Amino acid sequence: xxxxxxxxxxxxxxxEEFELDLADMTPEAGIYEDLGLDSLDTVDMVIVLEGExxxxxxxxxxxxxxxxxxxxxNFVMAKKKALGA
Amino acid sequence: xxxxxxxxxxxxxxxxxGAGVDCLFEALLAGESAVRPAPxxxxxxxxxxxxxxxxxxxxxxxIPRKFRRAMSPMSIYAVLAAYxxxxxxxxxxxxxxxxxxxxxxxxxxxxxxxxxxxxADFLTDHSLERMKSGLFFKLMxxxxxxxxxxxLGVTGRIMAPAAACATGAQAVGFGYETVxxxxxxxxxxxxxxxxxxxxxxxxxxxxxxxxxxxxQPTKTPRPFDAERDGxxxxxxxxxxxxxxxxxxxxxxxxxxxxxxxxxxxxxPGSIANPSASVMANCMRAAVAxxxxxxxxxxxxxxxxxxxxxxxxxxAQAIAEVFGSKVPVSSxxxxxxxxxxxxxGLELIASLQMMQKQVLIPSLNLEEVAADCKGPCxxxxxxxxxxxxxxxxxxxxxxVNSSIVVRRFNxx
Numbered sequence: 142x143x144x145x146x147x148x149x150x151x152x153x154x155x156x157e158e159f160e161l162d163l164a165d166m167t168p169e170a171g172i173y174e175d176l177g178l179d180s181l182d183t184v185d186m187v188i189v190l191e192g193e194x195x196x197x198x199x200x201x202x203x204x205x206x207x208x209x210x211x212x213x214x215n216f217v218m219a220k221k222k223a224l225g226a
Numbered sequence: 227x228x229x230x231x232x233x234x235x236x237x238x239x240x241x242x243x244g245a246g247v248d249c250l251f252e253a254l255l256a257g258e259s260a261v262r263p264a265p266x267x268x269x270x271x272x273x274x275x276x277x278x279x280x281x282x283x284x285x286x287x288x289i290p291r292k293f294r295r296a297m298s299p300m301s302i303y304a305v306l307a308a309y310x311x312x313x314x315x316x317x318x319x320x321x322x323x324x325x326x327x328x329x330x331x332x333x334x335x336x337x338x339x340x341x342x343x344x345x346a347d348f349l350t351d352h353s354l355e356r357m358k359s360g361l362f363f364k365l366m367x368x369x370x371x372x373x374x375x376x377x378l379g380v381t382g383r384i385m386a387p388a389a390a391c392a393t394g395a396q397a398v399g400f401g402y403e404t405v406x407x408x409x410x411x412x413x414x415x416x417x418x419x420x421x422x423x424x425x426x427x428x429x430x431x432x433x434x435x436x437x438x439x440x441x442q443p444t445k446t447p448r449p450f451d452a453e454r455d456g457x458x459x460x461x462x463x464x465x466x467x468x469x470x471x472x473x474x475x476x477x478x479x480x481x482x483x484x485x486x487x488x489x490x491x492x493x494p495g496s497i498a499n500p501s502a503s504v505m506a507n508c509m510r511a512a513v514a515x516x517x518x519x520x521x522x523x524x525x526x527x528x529x530x531x532x533x534x535x536x537x538x539x540x541a542q543a544i545a546e547v548f549g550s551k552v553p554v555s556s557x558x559x560x561x562x563x564x565x566x567x568x569x570g571l572e573l574i575a576s577l578q579m580m581q582k583q584v585l586i587p588s589l590n591l592e593e594v595a596a597d598c599k600g601p602c603x604x605x606x607x608x609x610x611x612x613x614x615x616x617x618x619x620x621x622x623x624x625v626n627s628s629i630v631v632r633r634f635n636x637x
C-alpha cells in the first residue's frame with residue numbers, strides 16, 4: 142500500500158465515521174478546531190483505524206500527541222512500517 | 227394550595243405515517259392504515275407476525291452529528307418531534323436553556339437493535355476493543371430524555387418514566403403535575419419507541435400479536451372487532467409542550483387545549499391481564515382530578531390494542547364509567563401500537579379531533595365483538611363538538627393511566 146493509498150484510506154474512513162467533507166481533510170487540519178472532533182470522537186477514531194488497518198494502537202503514547210490529520214497519517218504510516226506491513 | 231393551570235401549546239409527531247402532526251392527522255382522518263408487510267420478521271424463528279407499523283424514512287441529519295452519535299432511532303424520532311413541537315409553539319430554542327423548561331419523556335426498553343448489534347459482535351470473542359464510545363449513551367434508560375436535553379440545551383429537570391405502553395401518557399401526566407406545582411414553567415412531554423422484531427416477538431409469545439392478517443396488513447389490528455386477533459407493533463414519537471397558562475398567554479401562544487386531570491395507578495392483579503375495575507378506577511380518578519363528572523366527558527380515546535383480553539376489559543370499564551352514549555375510538559387500527567409513543571401520538575390526534583370537531587372511528591372495527599359491547603364504539607367519522615376528553619393508556623406490568631384534556635376556556 143502506497144503512502145497515498147494509506148492517506149486516502151484514513152481520510153475515507155474518518156470522513157464516513159465523522160461525516161466530514163473530504164475537501165476539508167487537509168494534512169494541516171486540526172482534528173479538534175478544524176474538523177470538530179472531541180474526546181469521545183478520538184476514542185472512536187482509534188477503533189476505526191484499528192478496524193481499517195488491523196493493528197492495535199489504543200495503548201500507544203503517541204496517540205495522545207495527535208493534533209492534526211497529518212499527525213494521524215504519519216502515525217499510521219509509522220505504525221505500519223514498524224509492523225513491517 | 228393554588229395549582230397552576232397547564233395548557234398545551236405545541237406538539238410534534240414522528241409516526242408510522244411519517245414526519246409531522248399534519249401528516250399524522252390527515253392520514254388518520256382519511257382512514258389510512260400505516261400497517262405494512264414486514265417479511266423480515268420471518269427471520270426470527272417461531273415468530274408468526276409478519277406485519278408492522280414502521281416509521282418510513284425520516285431524515286435525522288438536521289440533528290448535529292455531535293448529538294446524533296449518541297442516538298438510536300427512538301431518540302432521533304423524539305428530537306425531531308420536539309423540534310416540531312417547539313416550532314409549532316413559536317417557542318425559540320433559546321428558551322430551552324433558561325432553566326424553566328424541563329423534559330419528561332420515556333420509552334419501553336432501551337434500543338434493542340443497538341444491543342443486538344453490540345452483542346452480535348461482542349459474543350464472537352468477548353472483546354470490548356470494537357466498542358464505540360456512543361454505545362452506552364444509546365442504551366441508557368433515560369437516553370431519549372437525555373438526548374433531547376443535550377440537543378436542545380435544556381437545563382431544567384429531566385424525567386424518564388418507563389411504563390411500556392403507558393409511558394407517553396404517564397410522561398404527559400407527570401409533566402402536567404410538574405407545571406401545575408410550579409416546579410417548571412414548561413415541559414416537553416411524551417414518549418418514543420423504535421421497532422425491533424423482538425418487540426413483536428414479545429407479544430407473539432404471549433399470543434397477543436396479530437398473526438391472522440399477515441397477507442392483509444391494513445386489515446389489522448382491529449380494536450374492539452369480532453375478528454380481532456392481537457396487536458401490531460409500531461414506532462414513533464409523540465411530544466407535547468405543556469406550559470403554565472400565564473406564561474403561555476404572556477407570550478401570546480396559541481393554546482391547543484388544557485390538561486385538567488391525570489391519574490395513574492397500579493393493577494397488581496396480574497402483570498399481563500388488565501382488570502376492568504382498576505381501569506375504571508383510573509378513569510374515574512382522572513375525571514375527578516379534573517373537577518369534572520363522567521357526563522362532562524365528550525369523547526374517550528381508548529388504549530384498545532385489539533388484544534382479546536385488553537379490549538374487553540377497557541370496553542367494560544368505559545361503559546361502567548361513561549355509559550353507552552360517550553363516543554369511543556382507538557387509533558391502534560390506523561397506527562398499530564406505537565407502545566411508549568402511543569400516549570403522545572394519540573393525545574396529539576385527540577387534541578386535533580377536539581379542535582377540528584371531528585371524531586375519528588376505530589379503523590377495522592367492522593363488527594363490534596359481543597364481549598366489547600356496552601360503550602358507544604365509533605364506526606363512522608362523526609362531526610362533534612367535544613369540550614373534554616379522556617385519553618387512556620394501559621400497560622403490561624399493570625400500569626394504568628388516564629389523562630383529561632379540556633378545550634381551553636379563558637375563564
